[in-house]
Amino acid sequence: MQTNFTLAQLADSNTAEAEKILRTCVHCGFCTATCPTFVLLGDELDSPRGRIYLIKDMLEGDKPATEKVVKHIDRCLTCLSCMTTCPSGVHYMHLVDHARRHIEETYERPLADRALRRLLAWMLPYPGRFRLGLFGAWFGRPLAPLLRGIPGMERMAAMLALAPKSLTGPSPLDRPGVYPAEGPRRARVALMTGCAQQVLAPEINEATIRLLNRHGVEVVVAKGAGCCGALVHHMGQAEAADSAAQANIAAWTREIEGEGLDAVVINASGCGTTVKDYGYMLREDAAWADKAAAVSAMTVDITEFMSGLGLKPAVRPTGLRLAYHSACSMQHGQQIREEPKALLRTTGFEVAEVPEGHLCCGSAGTYNLMQPEIAGRLRDRKVANIESTKPDAIATGNLGCMTQIGTGTRIPILHTVELLDWATGGPLPKSLEGSAALQGRAANQAGIQAAQ
Numbered sequence: 051m052q053t054n055f056t057l058a059q060l061a062d063s064n065t066a067e068a069e070k071i072l073r074t075c076v077h078c079g080f081c082t083a084t085c086p087t088f089v090l091l092g093d094e095l096d097s098p099r100g101r102i103y104l105i106k107d108m109l110e111g112d113k114p115a116t117e118k119v120v121k122h123i124d125r126c127l128t129c130l131s132c133m134t135t136c137p138s139g140v141h142y143m144h145l146v147d148h149a150r151r152h153i154e155e156t157y158e159r160p161l162a163d164r165a166l167r168r169l170l171a172w173m174l175p176y177p178g179r180f181r182l183g184l185f186g187a188w189f190g191r192p193l194a195p196l197l198r199g200i201p202g203m204e205r206m207a208a209m210l211a212l213a214p215k216s217l218t219g220p221s222p223l224d225r226p227g228v229y230p231a232e233g234p235r236r237a238r239v240a241l242m243t244g245c246a247q248q249v250l251a252p253e254i255n256e257a258t259i260r261l262l263n264r265h266g267v268e269v270v271v272a273k274g275a276g277c278c279g280a281l282v283h284h285m286g287q288a289e290a291a292d293s294a295a296q297a298n299i300a301a302w303t304r305e306i307e308g309e310g311l312d313a314v315v316i317n318a319s320g321c322g323t324t325v326k327d328y329g330y331m332l333r334e335d336a337a338w339a340d341k342a343a344a345v346s347a348m349t350v351d352i353t354e355f356m357s358g359l360g361l362k363p364a365v366r367p368t369g370l371r372l373a374y375h376s377a378c379s380m381q382h383g384q385q386i387r388e389e390p391k392a393l394l395r396t397t398g399f400e401v402a403e404v405p406e407g408h409l410c411c412g413s414a415g416t417y418n419l420m421q422p423e424i425a426g427r428l429r430d431r432k433v434a435n436i437e438s439t440k441p442d443a444i445a446t447g448n449l450g451c452m453t454q455i456g457t458g459t460r461i462p463i464l465h466t467v468e469l470l471d472w473a474t475g476g477p478l479p480k481s482l483e484g485s486a487a488l489q490g491r492a493a494n495q496a497g498i499q500a501a502q
């Protein structure tokens with residue numbers, strides 16, 4: 051694509067980077083077919099190519115963002131399906147990140163929008179505040195159906211509907227500490243325990259630590275590490291995102307320089323995509339660039355790490371039929387596709403491929419709160435595709451997808467790591483307690499034994 055930036059504009063390194071990306075786009079339109087918002091809405095401006103044109107026009111003309119640009123960029127899920135499809139290697143993620151920063155700097159959003167964004171950015175990255183917010187949401191939850199029908203209250207209704215019905219207390223394993231390897235130590239890793247995940251599903255980090263320890267891996271939950279910064283990053287709040295990144299990099303660098311680390315392990319693929327991009331985010335910051343690049347280079351998803359390490363054989367017959375939902379941040383953001391399914395198959399699960407697996411479930415960070423109508427349609431489509439495979443349970447590697455899909459189906463949904471932990475010696479995951487498929491298998495087994 052031809053661009054017309056002035057030399058003065060290109061002196062800004064972010065604009066220069068955006069220009070480089072724009073020039074790689076050859077307007078072929080291949081990406082439109084796999085873009086969830088184009089598939090649903092059919093509007094070119096809600097396709098990657100359309101958004102690229104809007105961004106080009108805004109940046110080239112040094113224009114403040116308009117309502118039209120904001121509308122179509124806000125509708126983008128940042129699912130990155132377009133990056134997987136693009137034959138020219140257009141780095142849409144870095145381009146849209148830059149556009150969002152520009153929007154944040156030049157566009158005054160309506161008051162209600164600003165207030166909601168501030169509330170989410172203040173609350174979600176901090177487990178204590180989030181817990182308090184969910185406590186408040188319980189009281190409002192019965193009002194969700196009523197609010198859904200009131201214009202302007204749809205987002206509030208979506209927030210209340212997504213609040214879980216019950217919460218467990220904080221897990222002691224999320225506190226900073228060292229969790230020793232069982233047997234001879236094969237590796238030492240830092241685990242990112244995240245923010246919302248600690249509150250909504252502490253069992254995921256617990257299962258991850260057990261699985262790693264059982265495989266001879268010492269796990270460090272580093273003091274000072276917290277939210278990855280993705281939430282504010284996708285809102286265009288660069289300063290807040292950078293400072294979240296710096297806190298994590300500082301915490302893990304202390305470990306690298308202390309007892310050493312073989313990897314930074316992440317079990318939420320949305321966070322993994324962001325941490326793997328720290329090197330790019332902080333590339334211009336002389337104090338942080340090298341450390342950020344080093345952390346990004348050693349960051350792996352838990353399924354990448356376990357594939358490299360090798361799984362112990364399953365200690366129990368698992369046998370469940372799983373629909374594996376590949377989160378966008380897993381398959382498009384990190385290009386991890388086969389490892390999670392291979393690990394599940396190795397431990398005896400039957401893994402079904404989900405039709406239209408490349409399409410987003412509508413979770414996308416806070417997208418399901420900010421764009422509830424589109425997110426709801428995507429969730430229903432995803433659930434119908436998953437249910438068509440007739441699974442006993444759904445496995446995925448990202449908490450956001452678990453929450454989103456879980457509101458649309460009665461089929462148990464759980465993290466891949468919970469299944470791998472159970473198969474190799476951990477407790478039965480909470481979501482499988484009372485599973486009809488497991489009870490059926492147990493009854494069959496009892497019948498066979500009685501017959502013998």
Ligand code: SF4
Binds near residue numbers: 077079
């Ligand atoms: S597929 Fe790539 S090159 Fe083609 S229009 Fe989309 S972003 Fe541009």
Ligand code: SF4
Binds near residue numbers: 085088131142
């Ligand atoms: S990131 Fe996803 S929603 Fe956004 S333009 Fe690309 S494919 Fe479409």
